[in-house]
Amino acid sequence: xxxxxxxxxxxxxxxxxxxxxxxxxxxxxxxxxxxxxxxxxxxxxxxxxxxxxxxxxxxxxxxxxxxxxxxxxxxxxxxxxxxxxxxxxxxxxxxxxxxxxxxxxxxxxxxxxxxxxxxxxxxxxxxxxxxxxxxxxxxxxxxxxxxxxxxxxxxxx
Amino acid sequence: xxxxxxxxxxxxxxxxxxxxxxxxxxxxxxxxxxxxxxxxxxxxxxxxxxxxxxxxxxxxxxxxxxxxxxxxxxxxxxxxxxxxxxxxxxxxxxxxxxxxxxxxxxxxxxxxxxxxxxxxxxxxxxxxxxxxxxxxxxxxxxxxxxxxxxxxxxxxxxxxxxxxxxxxxxxxxxxxxxxxxxxxxxxxxxxxxxxxxxxxxxxxxxxxxxxxxxxxxxxxxxxxxxxxxxxxxxxxxxxxxxxxxxxxxxxxxxxxxxxxxxxxxxxxxxxxxxxxxxxxxxxxxxxxxxxxxxxxxxxxxxxxxxxxxxxxxxxxxxxxxxxxxxxxxxxxxxxxxxxxxxxxxxxxxxxxxxxxxxxxxxxxxxxxxxxxxxxxxxxxxxxxxxxxxxxxxxxxxxxxxxxxxxxxxxxxxxxxxxxxxxxxxxxxxxxxxxxxxxxxxxxxxxxxxxxxxxxxxxxxxxxxxxxxxxxxxxxxxxxxxxxxxxxxxxxxxxxxxxxxxxxxxxxxxxxxxxxxxxxxxxxxxxxxxxxxxxxxxxxxxxxxxxxxxxxxxxxxxxxxxxxxxxxxxxxxxxxxxxxxxxxxxxxxxxxxxxxxxxxxxxxxxxxxxxxxxxxxxxxxxxxxxxxxxxxxxxxxxxxxxxxxxxxxxxxxxxxxxxxxxxxxxxxxxxxxxxxxxxxxxxxxxxxxxxxxxxxxxxxxxxxxxxxxxxxxxxxxxxxxxxxxxxxxxxxxxxxxxxxxxxxxxxxxxxxxxxxxxxxxxxxxxxxxxxxxxxxxxxxxxxxxxxxxxxxxxxxx
Numbered sequence: 001x002x003x004x005x006x007x008x009x010x011x012x013x014x015x016x017x018x019x020x021x022x023x024x025x026x027x028x029x030x031x032x033x034x035x036x037x038x039x040x041x042x043x044x045x046x047x048x049x050x051x052x053x054x055x056x057x058x059x060x061x062x063x064x065x066x067x068x069x070x071x072x073x074x075x076x077x078x079x080x081x082x083x084x085x086x087x088x089x090x091x092x093x094x095x096x097x098x099x100x101x102x103x104x105x106x107x108x109x110x111x112x113x114x115x116x117x118x119x120x121x122x123x124x125x126x127x128x129x130x131x132x133x134x135x136x137x138x139x140x141x142x143x144x145x146x147x148x149x150x151x152x153x154x155x156x157x
Numbered sequence: 158x159x160x161x162x163x164x165x166x167x168x169x170x171x172x173x174x175x176x177x178x179x180x181x182x183x184x185x186x187x188x189x190x191x192x193x194x195x196x197x198x199x200x201x202x203x204x205x206x207x208x209x210x211x212x213x214x215x216x217x218x219x220x221x222x223x224x225x226x227x228x229x230x231x232x233x234x235x236x237x238x239x240x241x242x243x244x245x246x247x248x249x250x251x252x253x254x255x256x257x258x259x260x261x262x263x264x265x266x267x268x269x270x271x272x273x274x275x276x277x278x279x280x281x282x283x284x285x286x287x288x289x290x291x292x293x294x295x296x297x298x299x300x301x302x303x304x305x306x307x308x309x310x311x312x313x314x315x316x317x318x319x320x321x322x323x324x325x326x327x328x329x330x331x332x333x334x335x336x337x338x339x340x341x342x343x344x345x346x347x348x349x350x351x352x353x354x355x356x357x358x359x360x361x362x363x364x365x366x367x368x369x370x371x372x373x374x375x376x377x378x379x380x381x382x383x384x385x386x387x388x389x390x391x392x393x394x395x396x397x398x399x400x401x402x403x404x405x406x407x408x409x410x411x412x413x414x415x416x417x418x419x420x421x422x423x424x425x426x427x428x429x430x431x432x433x434x435x436x437x438x439x440x441x442x443x444x445x446x447x448x449x450x451x452x453x454x455x456x457x458x459x460x461x462x463x464x465x466x467x468x469x470x471x472x473x474x475x476x477x478x479x480x481x482x483x484x485x486x487x488x489x490x491x492x493x494x495x496x497x498x499x500x501x502x503x504x505x506x507x508x509x510x511x512x513x514x515x516x517x518x519x520x521x522x523x524x525x526x527x528x529x530x531x532x533x534x535x536x537x538x539x540x541x542x543x544x545x546x547x548x549x550x551x552x553x554x555x556x557x558x559x560x561x562x563x564x565x566x567x568x569x570x571x572x573x574x575x576x577x578x579x580x581x582x583x584x585x586x587x588x589x590x591x592x593x594x595x596x597x598x599x600x601x602x603x604x605x606x607x608x609x610x611x612x613x614x615x616x617x618x619x620x621x622x623x624x625x626x627x628x629x630x631x632x633x634x635x636x637x638x639x640x641x642x643x644x645x646x647x648x649x650x651x652x653x654x655x656x657x658x659x660x661x662x663x664x665x666x667x668x669x670x671x672x673x674x675x676x677x678x679x680x681x682x683x684x685x686x687x688x689x690x691x692x693x694x695x696x697x698x699x700x701x702x703x704x705x706x707x708x709x710x711x712x713x714x715x716x717x718x719x720x721x722x723x724x725x726x727x728x729x730x731x732x733x734x735x736x737x738x739x740x741x742x743x744x745x746x747x748x749x750x751x752x753x754x755x756x757x758x759x760x761x762x763x764x765x766x767x768x769x770x771x772x773x774x775x776x777x778x779x780x781x782x783x784x785x786x787x788x789x790x791x792x793x794x795x796x797x798x799x800x801x802x803x804x805x806x807x808x809x810x811x812x813x814x815x816x817x818x819x820x821x822x823x824x825x826x827x828x829x830x831x832x833x834x835x836x837x838x839x840x841x842x843x844x845x846x847x848x849x850x851x852x853x854x855x856x857x858x859x860x861x862x863x864x865x866x867x868x869x870x871x872x873x874x875x876x877x878x879x880x881x882x883x884x885x886x887x888x889x890x891x892x893x894x895x896x897x898x899x900x901x902x903x904x905x906x907x908x909x910x911x912x913x914x915x916x917x918x919x920x921x922x923x924x925x926x927x928x929x930x931x932x933x934x935x936x937x938x939x940x941x942x943x944x945x946x947x948x949x950x951x952x953x
Contacts, residue, residue: 036186037179039402041349042435046876049349077179091177096169098846102637103176104183104349104402132884136876138347138403139637141853142884144846 008069010035011079017066025064026050029076037077037107041136048135051108052076058115060134077107080114089155090114090148099148101139108135113149122153162745163646163656164904167842172641172661181400184353184369189428192355193222195421196267197414197431198257198274199441200249203510203869204283204298207247207256207276214273215259220266223424224274225417226257233386235379235416238313239303241476243416249278250298250475252870253441253512255413260421260429283510284311285869287449287472290509298475298508311508313473317484319798321492321560322499327464331455333540338451339528340935341918343444343864346517347854347881350402352442353432354415356422363393364422368415369401370664371408371634372674375610377666379411380419389423398664404636405854406516407442409676410478414441439874443515444864446480447472448487448504450528454497454535460542460550464499467491467528473506474513481506483521485609488798490526490915493559493806494601495533495551500560510869518851519911520677522602523858523918530598530919531934534926543587544923545578545597553601553808562792562799563601563806567897567907570599570808573832576893577812580830590930592819593827596923597812598916604836604907605804605899606789607677614788615683616670619648619691621699621781623771625746625764627652627659629688632672633680634664638910639843640680646839647685647903651692653743654763670786678908681839682804685903687787694783699763700738702770702779703748707735710765711758728758735759789901804901807912809833811852811920817928819947822940824860824925829917832893836907841894848892848913855917857882863937 001020008015010033017032029035029052038061041049045060052061053075080088090110093099100106109132116123116131123131128149129142137145175181212224227246234242245254257274261267284290284298290311299308328334355367364384370376373396384392401408414431422429433441449470455463473481484504491502517523537544553559555568577597578584586595606613618630629648635641645659662668672683711730718725734750735741742751748761770779792800814828831848838844861880865872873879882888898905918936926932931946 030186035179036182039183039185039350041351042876044435044875047349047435077177081178087174087177091174094177095171095174098170098639098842100170100173100176100637101639101846101850102349102401102403103173103181106176107179110177129884129887134883136347136349136881136883138349138405138854138881139850140846141849141851141888141890143849143890144842146884 004067006066006070008071009073011075019066021067023066024062025052025066025069026061028066029061035076035078039104039107041104048108048112049105051111051135053111053115056115056118058112077110080110090152093148093152093155097144097148097151099140099145105135105137109137109145117153161650161904163650164839165837166646166840168642168646168656168840170639170642172645183350183400183402184367185350185432187355187367187399189355189357192428192430193260193262193425194264194267195418195429195431196259196271197255197417198271200252200254200256202249202278202280203252204281205249205278206281207249208279209277210257211275212257214275215270218266218270218273220262221259221270222262222427223260223421224257224270225420225424230420231387233383234303235383236476237410237479237481238477240299243413243420251510251512255417258417258421260425283869285509285511287470287507287509290507291505298510313477313481313506313508315481315506317504319488319492319500319502324464324466324499324501327499328455330457331463332458333536334453334455335532335535335539336451336453337532337535337934339531340449341524341527342447342936343514343866344517344858344862345439345444345864345879346405346407348403348405348407351433351435351438352407352412352414353430354418355428355430356418357428358422358426362389362391364419365395365397366415366419367397367399369398369408370396370411371404371636371676373398373634373664373666374671375674376411383416396666398634401634401636405518408636409516409674410443412442435876436874439864439879440512440871443478443480443513445517446483446514446521446524448524452528452532454532456536456540460540460547462495462497462551465491465497466501469504471504471506472511473508474511475508476513478513478515480514480516483516483524485794487521487525488561489563490522490529490601492561493563494526494529494599495548496553496557497551498560511866512871518854519914522600522911522915523855526598526600526915527919527936530916531922534923545574545583548574548597548599562801564801566805566901567836567899568808569834569895569897570810572895573808573810573834574599576832576895577810577830580893581812581814581828583812586814587927590928592928593814593816594924594927595812595814596920596927597810598919598923599810600808600912600915602807602912602915603677603803604807605682605901606679606791608791608793608802610673611793612671612788613673613791614786615672615687616784616786617684617687617691618670618782618784619695621695621767623764623768625654625658625767627654629659629661630669631661631663631684632669633675633684636675638680638847640684643681643839643843644684644688647688648692650904651689652696654746670784678910678912681906682902682908683787685906687785689903690785690787691783695781696743697738698781698783699743699766700741700748703741703761703766704735704738706766706769707759707761708732710761714758730758805899805907807834807907807909809912809916811916813920813924815921815924815928817925817943819929822943824938826856826888826921829888829890830893831890831913832895833909833912834895834897834907835909836899836902837896837905838894839904839906844894844909845892847909849890851911851913852890852917853882853888855914856888856921858936859918859921860937
């Protein structure tokens with residue numbers, strides 16, 4: 001299969017990947033970089049479990065063609081915790097507010113929330129709900145996820 | 158207020174920090190060296206004869222390691238009543254019939270190979286309506302039963318018949334009666350992590366199955382039996398759980414894909430992984446059992462229930478999984494939700510060529526409660542009694558024994574009804590019919606185990622190392638409910654240690670003791686009781702060591718003080734305070750005499766005692782370990798389907814206020830207040846999480862969710878067309894936690910995993926009726942159905 005070589009920034013580090021041209025960003029993250037935090041819940045951009053941040057925007061990485069990533073900056077859930085393993089305020093708030101149950105949607109939820117808070121540090125509930133509208137969760141009913149994001153918004157990283 | 162240090166507290170889920178940092182390893186993430194990828198070919202018809210299968214092209218594809226069809230496998234039947242084989246040969250009976258399977262070096266090659274398999278079918282007449290399928294002369298889904306005996310009808314030989322009291326007397330004493338037909342449909346459990354497993358054999362044919370099951374031990378037994386039937390009687394099986402991305406009933410049965418992975422692994426001698434796509438998750442996994450009810454109820458002039466008669470028809474689909482056993486749970490609300498002296502219930506499960514069904518959160522309870530609570534509202538109207546009042550008149554009470562012989566222990570149902578009624582301002586809002594309305598529904602559910610197997614046992618092994626760190630080998634599984642946090646809280650409380658001292662290992666059949674499964678909202682109840690038993694033992698062992706060690710430690714301390722300070726005056730110590738284990742206790746890792754908790758010399762950190770106990774220097778060193786196996790003194794259902802199958806039962810009431818747009822039929826939930834009897838909340842934040850999540854799923858069940866099955870085929874196998882609620886669907890859920898500690902529960906706790914879902918749909922449907930005066934009795938309550946009913950009402 002025809003391969004493509006792409007250079008981009010991944011969680012702050014410059015990286016190069018040579019992968020089949022048909023691979024998505026999700027597949028590249030999971031298979032090439034072995035970063036399995038972003039999950040495949042549907043593979044067609046409907047569930048949001050694969051959400052990562054590309055150049056500041058939350059995207060469904062399962063739909064993102066790998067050639068398009070050239071020169072861009074990607075942040076995944078693995079890139080959030082600090083050097084010594086200190087959790088990001090969102091990660092902490094998710095644990096403290098029981099915003100995590102099975103956890104399969106959690107990486108995507110946190111990345112959608114981070115993209116929002118980076119742009120809008122003090123969002124209204126309505127804005128939080130809109131930013132999560134592409135992220136399904138079957139366990140929590142979203143209530144404690146929204147509470148966690150509100151709590152994280154009050155903490156400065 | 159209790160003086161517990163950890164239970165009842167909102168301890169955060171820090172133990173699960175890997176889930177927020179992308180490090181938790183789910184089945185989707187798990188790989189084994191040399192692993193192959195399995196893929197399944199499904200039937201193209203709902204009912205057809207397989208005339209020919211040609212796998213030659215698939216075999217030749219580079220990277221393919223095995224192709225299997227039903228003709229390659231031994232004729233072994235699997236499933237709840239052994240009515241199917243792993244791969245189907247000769248005849249397919251539903252669209253999801255597994256016809257062939259491939260193992261290849263990549264998922265892409267496996268997928269390509271599956272498409273290269275050529276199957277020639279001869280289509281046969283199929284039957285999709287259970288009512289038609291029940292009729293004499295209907296085409297048979299199965300010619301023979303599991304034992305090879307000819308089948309005469311499509312009705313399953315399952316005796317779901319229950320009667321208590323005198324139905325005729327009940328009818329005679331009725332001043333008011335109502336009779337309705339109520340139905341519920343297929344819904345998908347909607348786990349965000351799709352189904353999958355890895356099967357791996359070693360050179361001695363021992364199998365390790367990485368499985369998402371929430372019944373590891375029953376699953377192991379089913380697989381062990383299967384292996385023995387295919388000639389591997391000496392193989393040993395180990396079932397291991399990775400982190401599981403949701404369950405909601407999907408992981409109760411050992412699914413066909415698991416047997417397929419086992420067969421592919423056996424054929425290739427390599428680990429084989431099968432992971433479902435979302436589409437497969439929708440069409441190839443058994444969804445919630447649909448049901449069609451006829452319900453009749455009566456009450457006397459005072460509103461006291463006189464009788465309840467329910468007949469249910471269950472579309473079983475082509476094969477049998479746990480869906481066919483949901484009547485065992487339907488029976489509970491039908492016989493025991495509210496006090497009704499005369500009850501009859503009959504359920505008939507019918508084979509059709511539809512997809513087969515199984516369990517989902519609440520088992521058959523949401524279906525049956527939808528019927529009961531719809532009928533309660535109808536009866537209230539018929540009798541001219543306020544619906545909340547009718548429920549209060551017939552409210553269950555502590556100490557009663559229900560017609561099913563359930564022994565009700567604690568029961569704050571009255572408090573649940575009153576609290577939601579008052580909170581939602583029922584009296585002001587009910588009965589106005591101005592596009593806004595309120596509705597309510599209650600629930601009863603097992604909350605202290607459920608004896609569906611002869612053992613409802615639950616094992617736990619607790620060991621403590623010299624540093625006072627605790628390893629718990631827990632027999633249950635976690636599918637997201639937060640068991641690791643709650644069990645750590647309960648173990649810490651019972652031991653007198655701290656939650657952060659506790660590590661939990663779950664879901665490993667080799668390490669852990671037997672457990673009936675993490676189902677029926679039983680995990681906290683079972684694990685807590687096992688923890689209390691095991692921790693008592695551990696505590697006694699530590700305190701016995703303390704009796705020996707503390708005097709030595711104290712004498713040594715005094716000796717040192719004397720050496721340092723010749724003027725040090727030896728204290729006059731009362732050694733009787735620590736003379737025996739019973740005189741001492743442990744709290745927050747400190748061992749102390751009960752009669753002098755702040756004693757200046759005797760307070761000792763546990764690790765000091767544990768280290769001394771292990772490193773003795775003679776042949777008497779000790780390790781601290783205990784096991785517990787808690788099997789509650791409950792009953793199996795007897796031949797009459799009666800028996801107290803749980804130690805305790807949970808109650809609850811949900812009240813909902815809705816606004817219905819009479820132009821569009823859209824239903825907006827303005828308030829959803831859910832009062833739940835939880836015994837004692839072990840972790841209120843986690844309890845609320847269960848209520849929120851269940852209420853949302855229940856609201857989806859009420860309003861939007863439906864697997865559309867047309868002529869046996871699932872038409873909406875994706876999240877676009879199957880409407881689960883999103884964060885944009887605002888439902889203001891307000892949980893009310895009602896605590897009446899139950900004697901049987903660990904620290905008073907009852908199970909709370911499923912209850913929140915149970916009354917949600919009927920409460921919403923009842924509120925819709927209150928708002929616009931049309932009663933939708935077939936779920937989901939869609940805008941189309943509301944508009945059509947409104948139109949009919951206008952015409953009349």
